[in-house]
Amino acid sequence: MSSNDLSNSVISPLGDRFKSDNFNGTVWLNMLTPFGTACPIGNVTFEPGCRNNWHKHAGGQILLVTGGRGYYQEWGKPARELHAGDVVNIPADVKHWHGAAKDSWFVHLAIEVNSEKGPATWLEPVSDEAYNPLK
């Protein structure tokens, strides 16, 4: 491996299908460190068009985008387009969603912050009216 290859760094395998009513499509989850530890880290892969419902985290969350193209949106704000290398620092108790663009897979690491403060609170789906205008 030379320094020219660093931008092609490989991360984690897909892991298992993650079945959840909080996503509108197919998602894979590979936990890199377990729930219940100080800093649970999951590798999350969304198929094109798949996003999660609006939700919030009691302790916050950090997203590190590792592949594809997707979006992050906080309630009342415009959606932010995301690409590999982008970092999203989600404050505690801020209502938001994240997921893939319509035509792209999307992969991020999700790092729970202050996880001892409690689990995520899941809310309503992202409406087609909100999602469909995104490119």
Next chain:
Amino acid sequence: MSSNDLSNSVISPLGDRFKSDNFNGTVWLNMLTPFGTACPIGNVTFEPGCRNNWHKHAGGQILLVTGGRGYYQEWGKPARELHAGDVVNIPADVKHWHGAAKDSWFVHLAIEVNSEKGPATWLEPVSDEAYNPLK
């Protein structure tokens, strides 16, 4: 991007040269989230042959290997060879080092766990007698 491309996910740029007496060669550091937040995350790139000194973390640390080939060793144990996708969960107060193999660059994300417990404690360099036998 198709699902076949997921294994080539790109991560972070090199960032800045990180000048420190606690490494025996050239290292680059790109902080993805700042020191002083709940969960500081740095992208660390080692040139071939470069490793850090023995050290320990008051709150622990998680390494996510994103590229190249390197090693992690805890005091009194054999070195563990690392490749992209490997995860190292470093317990609090365990003396250890990490760095590149002799012939490879090495890149990992370093996630500080329970960082409010205090900074790392830096100790002596890894001896040539310990490092040179590693392939």
